[in-house]
Amino acid sequence: MGPVDEGEKGTGGAAEGPGRGSDFLQLDIGDAPAGGKAEWLARRLRQAIADGRLAVDSRLPPTRVLAAELRVSRGVVTEAYRRLAEDGHVQGRRRGGTVVVAAPSPLPAPPPAGASRPPVPAAAGDAVTPAALFPGSPGAEIFEALRDVRARVDFTPGRPDLAAFPRASWLRAERAVLAELSAEHLGYGDPRGAPQLRRAVAGWLARGRGIRVGPEEVLIVAGTAQALTLLNPVLLADGIDRVAVEDPGSLGTRQHLLHGGLATPPVPVDEDGVRVGELRRTGARAALLTPAHQFPTGVVTSGGRRRELLRWAGDGGLIVEDDYDAEHRYDRPPVPALRALLADRVCYAGSVSKLLAPALRIGWLVPPPRYRDALVEAKRFTDLGNAVLPQLVLARLMDSGELERHLRQLRARHRRRRDAMIGAIAEHLPGAVVHGAAAGLHLTVTYPPEVPDTALAAAALARGVKCQPLSWHRQLPGRPGLVLGYAATPAGAIAEGVAALGAALRELA
Structure with missing residues (x-):
């Protein structure tokens, strides 16, 4: 609901407030x-x-x-x-x-023009320079280190607008759930997930992603990260020790696979999606893909490429489908999930981290039948299942239509912020090429290769703007670029941040 005025009906507008x-x-x-x-x-x-x-x-x-x-x-x-x-x-x-209802973190003031810029404080209180935060080969701790650094403008990709969390709807649903909750629901739950949420997720996937599954086929997990953690040993037990990944592709996802003992041969991505011929040449029996909105390029896998992928999977391959950002689309029609087309060869993963909040730690996994029991066992011995109460609240939001209404509101807001970022890039980074504008929560920009993108990201952070270099998400050589999230940043701050990026690039060039 939009802003309203207290006391304006029947009181002539007289009402006490914090000041006038x-x-x-x-x-x-x-x-x-x-x-x-x-x-x-x-x-x-x-x-x-x-x-x-x-x-x-x-x-x-x-x-x-x-x-x-x-x-x-x-x-x-x-x-x-x-x-x-x-x-x-x-x-x-x-x-x-x-x-x-929500306050942003106080932001440090930008340094005065021409002044030397102090080092950015790390979470532990030690001084760390921006350049030290952007190594060529980042380790697993890099995301936490960068997240703890304060910035005037935060373009971190994959960061939803946490201020938009539907607090009122969540509280109403939670009160309703608690009013109806029986005592046995406060004990240990089903490791597969609460039946109510598994039914709700099955309906959500049928309506929005074209996936027709029964509740018994859905496994509730603590986000896509846990889905991969559970899947790694199951794949190794099946003789799969390599999972091909898109290039460029998510550094964080690649780190999860490597931590689980799986090799990650890279497969180039072009304007139609992952190159299936290159995928075959890796010899990998499994591939982790983001076909609905490829991270970070934003490419939607074309119909022809999808048919090639399904033929590869039909020949014995396994597709792990990370349905990243699939619901956040603006200028293109929806595309069905691969899981809807070849159930026996696709392991589907999704979550509400980008739709509601990562802190909920709620996602789902829809595996092929041959892996289901092993994954349920892995979930049981990992944590005995997700917390039940948040599952029941989310199920109520899904069943009531509140979650879909929230998604419609987010799309309108994100589209305006996306447009603001595209306009600012055109003004302040005129030589840059924008990728992935039709959907998602971020844009990727590439620019002529005179300046390494790690150096540009470090220079931007010194000016109070946080983003990620595209090279972090590559294993193969490619043009330098930046991955810029816009969902959590108001339009005015977007313009300010992109202007700082342009100034940093000009300074380095």
Whole structure:
């Protein structure tokens, strides 16, 4: 729900709030640029939320009251509140007014022009330079190290907008679940997952991905990462010691496979998807693919390439299908999952990490029948199954249609942020080529190869902008580039961050 004003019905707009007009945050409309009052007001309110002057659960003044005190039209205030709601910072609560629901982390100020930039602090408090965070061959700890570094603008790929988590819907569903929950549900659950969630996931996959499975075919796991951890020993026991991966492809996924003792021969990706001829030449009996929205290029595997892949799988290959970002699409029609076309040779994995929040640690695995029992056993002896209560809440959101409504809202917001990033790239990185714009939560840009992308990522971080170099996700040589997530960043910050990238590239070149 959008912002609303408390007390405006039957009270003439009189309502107590945290402050009014010029007394409220000492706002002075004279500071606002002509024609940019709504953006100015939204920025000032966003700063106040970030630095704690507007705490979570505090109310904003009614739009009518604040407009009168600032001597601006009510539309200016309404538009500013709408932008904050779109960013996930405030929420309208009918008679409760417009309430602050989420605060961004306070961000360090950018260094002054020409000043030497201090080293970026690591999580442990030790000084570490930006260059040290971007080695040519990153280790398994690199994602945690980079995540702990503060930045003014965070373009980390795969990072959803956590401020958009549907708190109200989740709380309603949780209260309803608890009201109906019997005592036995508080004991140990089924290691395969709660039956209610397995039924809900089966329906979700049928509606959205064209996969028709029964609840007994679904295994609930703690995200795609655990799916791979469970799958690794099962594949090794079946004599599979190599899993081919896309190139470029996810560094994190590759690290999980390597940690499990599996080799990861690279297979090039082109504009149609993974090259099946190159896949055959690796001799690998299994391949991990992201056919709906390839990470990081954003390529959708073409119909012809899909038929080639299915022939390869029919000849004895196994496809591990990571349905990465499949639901986040904007300018293209949906494509069915490979699991819907060849059930016996595709092991399908998905999660709600990008749709709701990674912290939930809820995903699903739909394996071929021959692996199902071994995977259930592996799950049983790993953790006895996921926590039951969050599973039941998610099942209720799926069954009620709330999750699909949330997805529709996210698509509209992500599309606007995607468009803002494309526009900023055109302005500030005019020589860059944008890849993967039709879907997902990130863009990949490549640029002429004079500057190593690790050096550019380090220079960007020194300017307060966090991103990942494309070379991290390659095993084979290729053009330098950056992988830029946009889902969690408001449009104004996107423009600021891309401008800093352009300045860094010009400085290095």
